[in-house]
Amino acid sequence: MSSVSRELLLHMYRRMILIRRFEERMYELYTQGKIVGTIHPYIGQEASAVGVAEALRKDDYVTSTHRGHGHTLAKGLSPDRMMAELLGRATGYCGGKGGSMHVADVAAGILGANGIVGAGLPIAVGAGMSSKLRKQDRVSVAFFGDGGANAGAAHEAMNLAAIWKLPVVFVCENNLYSLSASFSKVSSVEDLSIRAAGYGMPGVSVDGMDVVAVHEAASTAVARARSGAGPSFIVNRTYRFMGHSRGDPNHGVYRTKEEWESWKKRDPLILAAQRLGLSEDEQKALLDEGRNEINKAAEFALNSPWPDASTAYTDIYV
């Protein structure tokens, strides 16, 4: 029997749709040259962000990654100001100074997406220290990928959280590729969650395409952290449906079409719709609702002013 009510599952389905639509629209804007630099679409991994975020309180902390739009939207950031940030506009969360890889809302506990792989884990540990030292019960979640799991900072951060019993949940989204390198090339173990044993913390691997499985694992880990019992490590086994970043094809270079198609059949949106028993019409209505909301967000962003040149040199120091 699942701990997830139908009402919550429907809510999570809608949140996943919002992320999917956001990323699709972002990709369009990128190909039109309206979003500059690079982008890292989260499409395919939505269940991970939503399943975890829905296990959190509003005042809990999150550190994210270069592939972070899902995490920040799931934690409650509004798509209009996020899209404005991606478009480099003054109305963006960071006034256009951060862009896709640095979306943050510090007041909302989102301590930033991060362009340095693995760098978010120690920051989440520090937020956990603040929470514990100030006798709050705020939980800190570090999202990272299978790439980040192999960075030295990840090891150091997990060890710190474990020795100090900090309220941190380490969430690894194993999408099987660090840039173009397949997981088997860069890890000698198949299940990353066994590394948790090396820190004396619980570790679990779950189906990261199933928002219910993610939510259940996250709820357990968050409850443990909030109770003061210490950190946990969750691995969400997932897949990105698009390339690593701009210009990287979905398949054909380092991922086979067969592999890609087999994961597409387990699209987290489809799995959630099946669990909910939604008809095609009902699904379409919700998907359209998501598209409309994102179109409005894009409209807001596209009509937003550019930042004033004078702000290039502000906010360096307090």
Add this chain to the structure above:
Amino acid sequence: MRQITYAAALREALREEMKRDETVFIMGEDVELGYAFTVTQGLIDDFPGRVFDTPIAETGFTGAGVGAAMTGSRPVVEIQFADFLTVAMDPLVNQAAKMRYMTGGQARVPLTVRTPMGCSGGLAGQHSQTLYSWLAHVPGLLIVTPSTPYDAKGLLKTAIRDDNPVVFFEHKKLYSLKGEVPEEEYLIPFGKADVKRKGSDVTIVAIGAMVHVALKAAETLAAEGIECSVIDPRTVRPLDIETILADVRKTSRLVIVDEANKTGGFAGEIAAQVAEEALDSLDAPIRRVAPNDAIVPYSPPLEQTIIPGEADVIRAVRGLFGQDR
């Protein structure tokens, strides 16, 4: 006035700030015992639960310092030797320094990183470096280099209260140096140089332990009839260039004494700023007295060879007068 050591002055600053603000905590290697240079000794007794020994993991605990600072704490992170800053470069350069800017002014990172720098005898290439020039290159960080017990205390208190990330470079040779430190509380603002000595002939700018080398040289030179100003910037970022420029405009000559390597070092930055703003005031080329791109050697006579000494400063100053003297 009472005299206490540089290390004791730093300890007082930490104690006073921890007492004043309960969000201040200390973490680093051996900080509970106060190794390697006694600065944090005894603080754990006064502030149990706020002084943490860490694993030997500078990336992890400096990064944790950034996260703690972003969430309402004022961590004081100790990097046991400044050479180990290399292991904490990502949290300092990519995270602490840029967090406020990249979030469009949302984040505050009131993090203080204390670290001992410089040559102190036989610690060789990986425990003796002077690396503030690297971090001074990074907007978003503040860089402090106290040379006396008085400055060490007043500047550390300011660093802890500052809402920006501060890297506080203490000099290993100075920990046992005694100097006047008042009993009553005081703070020293950043970006305000201290003119240690006023002279009409040459301006000497010196940083950290080199301030004392410059002062000795100035005394010897005064006996020869060459009067030198000695200016200690105290913070290299922000740099009080105005005080330096004002003095150079009077003396028309500038020597910079720095323990950091010459190429890409901060002495070059001071020289460049003076050249840009006051070239027409100069009667002689600007001279840098600094290690000539050395790796700090172990053997005592070799180490002495690379550290700028009184004789090097005197030679540089005399050289400015060429045919005049």
